[in-house]
Amino acid sequence: MTPILLRAEGVEKRFDGIYALRNVDFTVRKGEIHALVGENGAGKSTLMKILCGVYSPDAGSIAMDGSRVEIRDPRQAQHLGISIVHQELSLFVNLTVADNIFSGALPTATPLRMVAKGALRRETRKILDEFGFDLDPFQPIAECGIAERQVVEICKALHRNARLLILDEPTSSLTPNEAGKLFAILRKLRAAGIAIVYISHRLEEIVDMADRVTVLKDGAVVAERLASDVGVQDLIRLMVGREINMSDYYGRRGAPQEEIVLEADNLTRKGMFEGVSFSLRKGEILGLSGLVGAGRTELALALFGALTPDSGSIRIRGRPAGIRSPRQALELKLAYLDEDRKNNSLFPEMSVRENFVVIDLKAGSRFGLMNFRRQAAETGEFVRRLNIQTSGPDQRIADLSGGNQQKVVIARLLAINPEILICDEPTRGIDVGAKREIYLLLSSLVAHGMSIILISSEMPEIIGMSHRVMALRNGRVSGFLGGAGVTEENIMRLAAGRAG
Ligand SMILES: Nc1ncnc2c1ncn2[C@@H]1O[C@H](COP(=O)(O)OP(=O)(O)OP(=O)(O)O)[C@@H](O)[C@H]1O
Ligand SMILES: [Mg+2]
The missing domain is CATH 3.40.50.300 (P-loop containing nucleotide triphosphate hydrolases)
Structure with a gap:
């Protein structure tokens, strides 16, 4: 040595x-x-x-x-x-x-x-x-x-x-x-x-x-x-x-229901993605695969209203939805867990509890502060379920460990009860025990009717969680995989265009 x-x-x-x-x-x-x-x-x-x-x-x-x-x-x-x-x-x-x-x-x-x-x-x-x-x-x-x-x-x-x-x-x-x-x-x-x-x-x-x-x-x-x-x-x-x-990581997701909650038709944004069409069912986890630069995050941002497509349309629960801002998306119960948690607007100087209330206000809740009591209860519930280590709901976000800050972002998003959730790298920086909690939580949420679009560069996560996978290559849909077809080889073939 x-x-x-x-x-x-x-x-x-x-x-x-x-x-x-x-x-x-x-x-x-x-x-x-x-x-x-x-x-x-x-x-x-x-x-x-x-x-x-x-x-x-x-x-x-x-x-x-x-x-x-x-x-x-x-x-x-x-x-x-x-x-x-x-x-x-x-x-x-x-x-x-x-x-x-x-x-x-x-x-x-x-x-x-x-x-x-x-x-x-x-x-x-x-x-x-x-x-x-x-x-x-x-x-x-x-x-x-x-x-x-x-x-x-x-x-x-x-x-x-x-x-x-x-x-x-x-x-x-x-x-x-x-x-x-x-x-x-x-x-x-x-x-x-x-x-x-x-x-x-x-x-x-x-x-x-x-x-x-x-x-x-x-x-x-x-x-x-x-x-x-x-x-x-x-x-x-x-x-x-x-x-x-x-093997007990992914919990029980159940099968997707018939109802289509989100439909994208020919979404195009020049230089980012082109002609993207897909549908998402109630209770479904749709994995989104692709190499860096394939347009996954850009597509997610467009669905969330943070980026305007040049053409194409989105329907939510059967109705045309011209989502022009994240606020509108949240009003339609569509939420986005950002890849870069820093932009996910945690307020570092505020407490865990206060951060929960803030997103509720942003979601356009008419009752705003009246929801404080319910929020406080839910804060406690998620803190417990995700095993967030705090000295209490009044601890400053800035004083939590990195992984625990990320858990707060996830918990806060789940507390607004979205019906459609786009998760971009949901378990980045999260320890192995808490990862399991997040998989179990997401599984039980889809079993209760939530729909999820999952972006992840961790293959086991995509393969283990997704009912179907949509692969993007150079901004275009290169194929869909479902059931037993969701394998690492198939995903790589569609994402990287590798023969074989
Ligand atoms: N400035 C601070 N004020 C108060 N508590 C703090 C401060 N910095 C860290 N802590 C606490 O110290 C403990 C250890 O935190 P630390 O950031 O070292 O964890 P970690 O092992 O790096 O975790 P992670 O994998 O989540 O990054 C945590 O309970 C955290 O809340
Ligand atoms: Mg750390």
Whole structure:
């Protein structure tokens, strides 16, 4: 084994008297990929924020290369060679790709600005090329998709000559293809002696990629193993404290009913999707498959009224519905769970309970605040069902762990009782136990007559949940699959146009 780069001993952290971390020992060796796993709220991000000087620990010590260090702020962490790609992306959306990668070290505010700009472009190209990503260095972040933004975050950390690179759920928004590219880079970095701490809820990935794994549960380390010694089931047992049977994941959906609740006819939006026609039945889960750029999210946005199609029509429950805004969609009981939860307008400074009330007002409820009591009751119900870890309904959203914030978004959307729900990557960033709860919940909702359009890049999710799958390729419907035809091979054939 390689020498130890970083050793944290006896680390403790409390928030409002509640332990987020207790007596944590954690070591990272030079040139290893060290995975950190645990349920939502287990303390993973908190531990990493301590290593990065964002939080200071209440107790414990940290040593780098055998000597004790005080990491008082992020600048100092950076100086020590510790860099993090945060779970919540933190890019400046109004700046370009290059400006973001070099932010903090910009060689610009000089008379030589033009020269610097050329150098900036070259340097940025070099870093981007290492990833094999075709991004324009001067593209504004606002025009980058979520996968591209993630890549920029990683480039930014690499640019800082990190010796210890921390990735907090780097792949949750990447496609399998992009994730593969990232893994190749991480292996290269490992070979160059850089240590990597890797947080992910995708346990298969961990078992494949990591050298060692540390498991956190309720703020304490419950295991540290060689990755080669553990399987996915072992990790689940260590994280959750019990086994989860993969086969009871999807619950009982029942069969779709005859009634058609949504019908799209020839929807077209130039450059995004073309001639898209399909119908959705009551109680049906329609999976929407396709590669990135196939037009899935754009189509979802059009159905939700956030994007206006050039031509074509939508009927809801048999009636023509000219949905021109999300508000109208919500009035028709059509809701959309956004791929990028940040845009899903949680109010981070408000409490969990207040966030529930707000969406009800947005949904155009005439009773508004009078529904407060019912909302409060429902908040509690969903908090319980989705196992959302809060100190209570009055906890600030900003203080929840990343996964728990996402659960709030889902719960809040379900609380408005939509009849048609479009879910874009519903389980991104959600731990294995809560995933199961979400699948069971969605299954029982469709069994009670809700209809769902499911967009997901996780094959088992699409295959396990969908009654039918519609595949998109280059903005056009490339085919439908149903029943036993819903297989990974068939989906890939339709989505990627691969023969066979
Ligand atoms: N600033 C804060 N104020 C109050 N509580 C906090 C704060 N930051 C984190 N916590 C709490 O500490 C606990 C651990 O949170 P943390 O974000 O470390 O979890 P995590 O393991 O990263 O989870 P996830 O997988 O959901 O990202 C949670 O209960 C969370 O609510
Ligand atoms: Mg986290």
